[in-house]
Amino acid sequence: MLPADKKAKASEEVMSAQIIDHNVKIILDATENKDNKSGRVRREAAQTAYTFIEHTCFRCHNIVRDKH
């Protein structure tokens, strides 16, 4: 959640949650081999999903750190 003075960016909270939720599902599907893909394809899918999750962390923390 963003602090009170950054509430104008509240849509970022919702967007971050959706991106994280979506990419967690991709990682779970890869680890459970839901689509019966090769190990290499599943590993790359999980790694890409992980970087999308990390990007949401950086994006929101930057909003918090920026003065305006």
Ligand code: HEC
């Ligand atoms: C929607 C905004 C948002 C997103 C997305 C977000 N954070 Fe944060 N994060 C915050 C805010 C705001 C704080 C400061 C909270 C406080 O100290 O009041 C924080 C603080 C933290 C802290 C310090 C906690 C502490 O107790 O000092 C860690 C660690 C952290 N975030 C990790 C992450 C990670 C890892 C992700 C991505 C998976 C993430 N955050 C995504 C907003 C966000």
